[in-house]
Amino acid sequence: MAGAEFGGAEAFFVRLVIGLHKAGLDQRVLIRNNPQRAKTLRDAGIDPVELPFGGRFDLKTGLMIKRQLRAFRPHVALSWMNRATSKMPARRPSDLDYVLAARLGGYYNLKYYRNCDHLVGNTQDICDYLIKEGWPEDRTHYLPNFVAADHRPPASRSELHIPERAKMILTLGRLHTNKAFDTLIRAMTSVPDAYLVIAGEGPEREALTELAHDLGVRPRIRMLGWRDDVPELMAACDLFVCPSRHEPLGNVVIEGWAQNRPVVAAASQGPTALIKDGLDGLLTPVDDAPAMAAAIKRVLQDDTFAGDLAQAGRARYEREFTEQQVVQRYLDFFQEIAG
Numbered sequence: 001m002a003g004a005e006f007g008g009a010e011a012f013f014v015r016l017v018i019g020l021h022k023a024g025l026d027q028r029v030l031i032r033n034n035p036q037r038a039k040t041l042r043d044a045g046i047d048p049v050e051l052p053f054g055g056r057f058d059l060k061t062g063l064m065i066k067r068q069l070r071a072f073r074p075h076v077a078l079s080w081m082n083r084a085t086s087k088m089p090a091r092r093p094s095d096l097d098y099v100l101a102a103r104l105g106g107y108y109n110l111k112y113y114r115n116c117d118h119l120v121g122n123t124q125d126i127c128d129y130l131i132k133e134g135w136p137e138d139r140t141h142y143l144p145n146f147v148a149a150d151h152r153p154p155a156s157r158s159e160l161h162i163p164e165r166a167k168m169i170l171t172l173g174r175l176h177t178n179k180a181f182d183t184l185i186r187a188m189t190s191v192p193d194a195y196l197v198i199a200g201e202g203p204e205r206e207a208l209t210e211l212a213h214d215l216g217v218r219p220r221i222r223m224l225g226w227r228d229d230v231p232e233l234m235a236a237c238d239l240f241v242c243p244s245r246h247e248p249l250g251n252v253v254i255e256g257w258a259q260n261r262p263v264v265a266a267a268s269q270g271p272t273a274l275i276k277d278g279l280d281g282l283l284t285p286v287d288d289a290p291a292m293a294a295a296i297k298r299v300l301q302d303d304t305f306a307g308d309l310a311q312a313g314r315a316r317y318e319r320e321f322t323e324q325q326v327v328q329r330y331l332d333f334f335q336e337i338a339g
Helices: 008-022 035-043 060-072 081-086 124-132 181-190 205-215 230-236 251-258 269-274 289-300 303-320 323-338
Strands: 030-032 049-051 076-080 099-104 118-121 140-142 168-172 195-199 221-225 239-242 263-266 282-284
Touching: 008 035, 008 251, 008 323, 030 035, 049 060, 076 081, 076 323, 081 099, 099 323, 118 124, 124 140, 124 269, 168 181, 168 230, 168 251, 181 195, 181 205, 181 289, 195 230, 205 221, 230 251, 239 251, 239 289, 251 263, 251 269, 251 303, 263 289, 282 289, 289 303
Parallel strands: 030 049, 076 099, 099 118, 118 140, 168 195, 168 239, 195 221, 239 263, 263 282
Antiparallel strands: none
């Protein structure tokens, strides 16, 4: 996996390989240089191989991957998104004999995946896209993500500088234009007395801070940076919001469900595929701050309705997105394609 320092796809990669390790899978994990990610994996009993995963002129990574493949002799290699897949070496049956599968978390250009035997999409919609782009249906596989469901004591409101009786809205993710935190900040102008907690880091931090100042809502917004205490933050909040204008999956929706929190989301690809509007969450049009504000107020002002949404979301999580279920699906998939 050659992912960024922070991100939902990268976080799920770590959860998955740890889950596979706990299930007894014999695996070798190759990641882009990242001391914190490597430490997390080592603490779980996995000793990852760290590689540069640089740009097009990085020849070292491909050679090192080939060396690892020759030493480990896997039945299956799973590459994670574009860059890792593009670094996989050409195979010769007499030299490197394994099945290559790649996992996609978005609607990517298939030029990076020409050498693959199988493709995995983490939503059914991504799988439908792959088939429409000409990838064989019998080599297209839907395998969902899972999220951690461990319940923790709520984060301290006083440490977050939020009044105990105030309503707390939580959102998570990389501070990127795709995540549309600007829309949520605009919605906050119509949600008086509530506080918004943004847990994430990225290139839009300064622009979002300036927008909040300009709109007069900065005193009610807490920008925490990247956090590792998501269960604690979820336990402290009254509502979770996913405002993304582009979100192929929406791991964060599943995280909200797992932590028994009501969810409001913009109707981008992933949340639309996940949420049954009005049953286990509320959907609003993308980039529609007034509609998002109205949905937020509907939840915050009706405790019974909020509880019903949260309960239905938790039930969806337990039916489809637990670690045990998803890890077993990956194990079955590996067994199937290994032949």
